[in-house]
Structures are given as C-alpha cells and as structure tokens.
Amino acid sequence: MxxxxxxxxxxxxxxxxxxxxxxxxxxxxxxxxxxxxxxxxxxxxxxxxxxxxxxxxxxxxxxxxxxxxxxxxxxxxxxxxxxxxxxxxxxxxxxxxxxxxxxxxxxxxxxxxxxxxxxxxxxxxxxxxxxxxxxxxxxxxxxxxxxxxxxxxDWSIQICEDSTIDDLSSEAIDKARELYTIKNPKLADEIKAWDDTTFLNKAKITIKGKITNTAILLLGKSESEYLLSPAVAQISWILKDKDNIAKDYEHFTCPFILNVEKVYEKIRNLKYRYMRASSLFPDEVDSYDPYIIREALNNCIAHQDYTMGGKINVVEFEDRKLVFSNKGSFIPENINNVISLDAPEPKYRNKFLAQAMVSLNLIDTIGSGIKKMFIIQKNKFFPLPEYELSNESVKVTIEGKVLDVKYASKLASMPSLTLEEIILLDKVQKGKQITSEEASFLKRKKLIEGKRPNLHISSDIAQITNQRDNYIKLRGIDDTYCQNIILEYLGKFKSGTRADFEKILLDKLPDVLDENQKKNKVKNNLQALRKSGKIEPDRRMWHLSKR
The missing domain is CATH 3.30.950 (Methyltransferase, Cobalt-precorrin-4 Transmethylase; Domain 2)
Incomplete structure (x- = not known):
C-alpha cells in the first residue's frame, strides 16, 4: 500500500x-x-x-x-x-x-x-x-x-483458500470412508471404488474438489490448522482435582475425526459400584456412558462458533464429573426446547459441518441426541446433565456418580412422571433454582413443597421413594421445636447470646438454607419468643422472662 x-x-x-x-x-x-x-x-x-x-x-x-x-x-x-x-x-x-x-x-x-x-x-x-x-x-x-x-x-462451508487435498490426512480420509460406509452399507462397493476427491465430494466434506473449513477441521493434518486462522481448531483436555487445581492436560488439533477418540481415551472412565439396594442395581457401571461422552464432544465440534477464535474444553474432575464447553450461544435458546421437541433444530450455526458429521455418523440431526443423554443418566439413576448457557458459550456438566440411590431409583421408576417433571425435580433435589412458573407446575402436581427459593421434595414423593428421613431433613425442624431448644437452654444456663443459639441450631436447620438464611431463622425465633413474652433481652444476652 x-x-x-x-x-x-x-x-x-x-x-x-x-x-x-x-x-x-x-x-x-x-x-x-x-x-x-x-x-x-x-x-x-x-x-x-x-x-x-x-x-x-x-x-x-x-x-x-x-x-x-x-x-x-x-x-x-x-x-x-x-x-x-x-x-x-x-x-x-x-x-x-x-x-x-x-x-x-x-x-x-x-x-x-x-x-x-x-x-x-x-x-x-x-x-x-x-x-x-x-x-x-x-x-x-x-x-x-x-x-x-x-x-x-456458515463459517464451515467457506472455501479454505490456497489449500489442497494434500493438506488433508490420508489416515483421516480412510477413517471418514470407513464411517461413511457404515452409514451407507448398500453403497459399500461404490464407495470403495471412488477416489479420494470423489468420496469427499459425495460425503459433502468438500465442494467440487475445493477444500472447505469443514474438511480441514475434520480431516486436516495437524500442521494444516493455521489455514483456519483466526479460527482455532483445538480441543483441550484438562484433569483437575476436587480443589479445582489442574493436575494434567493435553491439547488436540486437526484432524478431529481421529482426535475425538484420543480425547475419549484420556478420560478416566472408572467403574462405579452401587451400594446394591435390590436386584434393580447392577454391581457396577461405567462412570460415564460412552455415548454421552462422544455426543457431548461432537456437539461441541458441530456447534462451536469458530468466528470467536476460542477452543473447545473438556475438563475432567477426579470426583467423577465432566464439563464440556464451547464458544457460541445455544441456538435453541433453552434446553427445554430440545427436550420437548423431537425434531431437528430448524437452523444450525455450522450447517455444512453438521451435515458432514451426519454423513459420517458422528452426530444425529433428528433432535434426539441431547434427550438421549438425559434418558441414559435417568436410567442409571445419575444426576441429569446440567446446561449453563450464555451469549458467548455453552457448558454442560455430566456427573459420573449417583446423587441419592434410593431417591433416584424409585423416582426414575415412577411411570406417571414425565422426563420434563424429572428434570425439574432433579434441580430441586440438587438445590438448584427453578422459575416461579416451574415451581407452580410442580406444586399443582403435589411434587414439591415450600416457598422459593427454599423448595423441597413433597412428603407424598418422599413417602413413595422411601425418603421420609430426607424429607424431614429438607423441611427442617419446625419453629416450635426450635423455640423449645432455646427455652430449654435458658432454663439450664440462665442466659445466652444469639451466637450460642446458632451453635446449637444451625446444623439442625434444613440443608436447603444457606448460612445467612439459617442465622435469620434463629433470629426470627428469638424475636417470636420475645413478642410472646417468654424471653427478654439484656443488651446482647437473652434471659427467660421474669413476668
């Protein structure tokens, strides 16, 4: 210039x-x-x-x-x-x-x-x-x-200028041909006869012999990644301990069609042994169903917003938890839209890439992949997948362990409950927030009790699922019992501070309350006793009323 x-x-x-x-x-x-x-x-x-x-x-x-x-x-x-x-x-x-x-x-x-x-x-x-x-x-x-x-x-359909078939991995092309044959068994003889250029066009990975971003992403040699710049073709696997400290990591780039399996192999899919409660339970299962790992990872690849220049992350925690994340908003807007609609999403961020991955049998576009992940977790009595959505990223957490065997197994086996209802109850059981509309829906069905944000599983469900003890714990000791403890303490020790009563009562209050809410409950009960004339304050000390 x-x-x-x-x-x-x-x-x-x-x-x-x-x-x-x-x-x-x-x-x-x-x-x-x-x-x-x-x-x-x-x-x-x-x-x-x-x-x-x-x-x-x-x-x-x-x-x-x-x-x-x-x-x-x-x-x-x-x-x-x-x-x-x-x-x-x-x-x-x-x-x-x-x-x-x-x-x-x-x-x-x-x-x-x-x-x-x-x-x-x-x-x-x-x-x-x-x-x-x-x-x-x-x-x-x-x-x-x-x-x-x-x-x-569609970023994925763009032609990767100055690239040729020589920038693709022959091993990756062979793998793609193998997967395409499995998807189309009636064409096996024809597929075998095609040269690489014909095959890549037929599989909708290239366009008239021209190399697309999709071709480099799925089949490109590792040294060809630079052709996608400023987009990043990278999957990072990170192992963390329970304190969120990284213990190991590895980065994987093109060709994704081969390296997805290498990421899968890094994940420690340990056997999980149930406390066998009945013949319903197997002795042991994998922490993570292989379908869930591959579906979550391939979804990250298919729906990543490559224009944002970010990478895909797979974070494995030693306490049996996997977190997958990719850049870009969640196009269906919320997970309920996916669960309730058994149909393909009408639009895709990377339509050409998604079609190529379908042709290679890597993903399914009938809209059932995510729902199948939920059903697999439900049937194993594991916590359901949790999605965290924002304008810039999608994050899904997969637990590889049972949250509560008795509760989960009985609840999942109740034929009258829909998957949508179980999803909401799963949130309540985990102490996650649900909307007022969702809470009203569950209350109408008598599935939960309490007021937002302190909701808990209803006594009816607790009765059915043998969770009477857990129900009482979640509901918490009632105010009368709480006040009797305070009165008994003052009768024995003559005086006490609010801090004294907190030491006695906080661990007896429901787990759904945070520490501040528990302290407020103690404070409210002290005030209720004062108003009823049973106790009275002297500066910071409380005494039984002399009246």
Whole structure:
C-alpha cells in the first residue's frame, strides 16, 4: 500500500466520518482512549459495510498536518498491537500501523479491521461507537444489528483458500470412508471404488474438489490448522482435582475425526459400584456412558462458533464429573426446547459441518441426541446433565456418580412422571433454582413443597421413594421445636447470646438454607419468643422472662 497516497486521499476528502478519525496528538495519546477508538471505529466499519477504518495521529480536525511525537521508537509503537489485543474481543487488533512523513511532519496511521460478522468489538468489556465524530457507547440497536448478522453465515462451508487435498490426512480420509460406509452399507462397493476427491465430494466434506473449513477441521493434518486462522481448531483436555487445581492436560488439533477418540481415551472412565439396594442395581457401571461422552464432544465440534477464535474444553474432575464447553450461544435458546421437541433444530450455526458429521455418523440431526443423554443418566439413576448457557458459550456438566440411590431409583421408576417433571425435580433435589412458573407446575402436581427459593421434595414423593428421613431433613425442624431448644437452654444456663443459639441450631436447620438464611431463622425465633413474652433481652444476652 502506498501510504502517502492513501493519506493524501484522506486529506482531500470532505471531513471526518464514522470510520475516519483525526487526532492532533503532538506528543502523547492516551492508550485507553486509543482502545475506545479502536472499538468504535471497528464497529462502525462493520455497520457501514467497510473492510476497515482509520485513526490518524498528527492531523488536526481541520485536516492541517501538525505532526506527532507519539511513540517515536518503532518497536514501542508496534507494541500497541499486543497492548490493544489484550483488552479487545477475541484479541482483535490493528491490521497495520504505518509511519510516514507529510510535508516534513511525522504522521501515524492505524488501520483498524471491521468487526467480524456477528461479533461486535469491545474494549475492556465495553462496546463503543460513533455519533458523527463523537465517541459514544454503541447503542443497543447497533449492537444487536451486529450480533444478528451471522444468523445466515456458515463459517464451515467457506472455501479454505490456497489449500489442497494434500493438506488433508490420508489416515483421516480412510477413517471418514470407513464411517461413511457404515452409514451407507448398500453403497459399500461404490464407495470403495471412488477416489479420494470423489468420496469427499459425495460425503459433502468438500465442494467440487475445493477444500472447505469443514474438511480441514475434520480431516486436516495437524500442521494444516493455521489455514483456519483466526479460527482455532483445538480441543483441550484438562484433569483437575476436587480443589479445582489442574493436575494434567493435553491439547488436540486437526484432524478431529481421529482426535475425538484420543480425547475419549484420556478420560478416566472408572467403574462405579452401587451400594446394591435390590436386584434393580447392577454391581457396577461405567462412570460415564460412552455415548454421552462422544455426543457431548461432537456437539461441541458441530456447534462451536469458530468466528470467536476460542477452543473447545473438556475438563475432567477426579470426583467423577465432566464439563464440556464451547464458544457460541445455544441456538435453541433453552434446553427445554430440545427436550420437548423431537425434531431437528430448524437452523444450525455450522450447517455444512453438521451435515458432514451426519454423513459420517458422528452426530444425529433428528433432535434426539441431547434427550438421549438425559434418558441414559435417568436410567442409571445419575444426576441429569446440567446446561449453563450464555451469549458467548455453552457448558454442560455430566456427573459420573449417583446423587441419592434410593431417591433416584424409585423416582426414575415412577411411570406417571414425565422426563420434563424429572428434570425439574432433579434441580430441586440438587438445590438448584427453578422459575416461579416451574415451581407452580410442580406444586399443582403435589411434587414439591415450600416457598422459593427454599423448595423441597413433597412428603407424598418422599413417602413413595422411601425418603421420609430426607424429607424431614429438607423441611427442617419446625419453629416450635426450635423455640423449645432455646427455652430449654435458658432454663439450664440462665442466659445466652444469639451466637450460642446458632451453635446449637444451625446444623439442625434444613440443608436447603444457606448460612445467612439459617442465622435469620434463629433470629426470627428469638424475636417470636420475645413478642410472646417468654424471653427478654439484656443488651446482647437473652434471659427467660421474669413476668
């Protein structure tokens, strides 16, 4: 690029615009302000359909060139690329930083890339835009306009320029051919006769012999990953202990079709032995059903938002728990939509990739994969999968152990309960919050008792599931019993502080209450006894009433 010619074009143009900003900056320019302008100009370039925007130092608003001494050391100047990347979305930074002289005065030009489709750029977590020449927070309408741009964009179908079939692993192609034959047994002889190019086209991995992002992701050699940049083709397996401290890790890249199995092999799928309560229980089972591991991992691959530049994580905890996470929002919006609808999702983030994975029998598009995961866990009497959804990631936690054998086995075997009801009861049993609508639904069916957030399984269900003791524990000792303990203490020891009563009562209160709620319950019972005239305070001490 002839940067002097480019500068001349800017100077003869009408004025500043949303994608062109002049700053005098004779000596210095605040780096935080520079970051805000980076965010604003990048977002505005996206909204205007431009490939880039420019910030120019050493030029006044009236376009008179005054020169700048900002970071005259070249290395110090170009360090700005890393400094900006450290605080922007997905570490996006300047395309280039140019220095030039114009009429004997130094001018610095920053070439700023347009925000990618569907990905507004933030500086230190805040999104900026421009109102004419004014730096402003990006308004909500513009923010949503950028975020919804990629609903019809399929990263996975894009042609990977300058790549050839030589960038693919022959071992991975052979594995793909094997899986495709299993999926299409009637075509076995034809598949065997196809050359690699024909096979890849037929399996919808390439397009007319051209290598797609999908082809590199699933079948690419490990050294071919760079062809997907700035996207990242990486799965990280991390082993952590019960204190969340990492003990081991390994990173896996292309080809995913082979390395998914290597990730699976890293997971310690230990045998789990039940406390055998009846002939219903097997002596032992795998902590994790193989289908669940592969389904969760392949879902991460199929639905990852590769434009965000993140990696897929599989975190294994030593206390029998797996956490899978990938970048990108959950397109069905909530897990209930998937569980209740036995049909394919009408839209996919990576449609071409998903179709290729279906053709290779890696995933199922009939919408039953996640539901099957729930049913497998239910039938093993294990806690159900837990999904944590946000705009930027999806996280699913799989427990590899029983939460409560008696409760889970009986509850799961009750024929009158639907999977949706069991999912909600599973949340209540774990102490997870449910919505007021969900709570009302369960109460109408007499499945739970209590008030949000202190819900517990109802006595009817507890009776059916042999959980009478657990029901009493969850419900907690009643106020009368609590007050009798206080009165008995004061009768014996004459006086006591609230802290004394907390020591006696806190461990007797229901587990669904947190520590503050338990302390409030003690406080409320003391006040109830005072109002009834049974006890009275003396500063911080409580005594039996003399009346």
């Amino acid at each position: 002839d940067i002097n010619k480019k500068l001349q074009q800017f100077l003869v143009a009408n004025n500043e615009s949303e994608i062109l900003e002049y700053k005098e900056a004779k000596e210095q320019f605040d780096s935080n302000k520079l970051g805000k302008y980076f965010s604003a100009l990048s977002n505005e370039a996206n909204l205007m359909g431009k490939s880039d925007a420019w910030l120019i130092l050493g030029v006044k608003d009236d376009k008179s060139v005054v020169g700048t001494n900002f970071r005259t050391d070249a290395k110090h100047l170009h360090n700005l690329k890393a400094e900006i990347a450290n605080h922007t979305t997905n570490r996006i930074t300047f395309k280039e930083i140019y220095e030039t002289e114009y009429e004997g005065r130094r001018v610095v030009l920053f070439q700023i890339p347009s925000a990618p489709l569907g990905l507004p750029i933030a500086w230190k977590g805040h999104y900026y835009g421009r109102d004419s020449s004014e730096l402003q927070p990006l308004n909500l309408e513009e923010l949503e306009r950028i975020r919804t741009q990629n609903t019809n964009f």
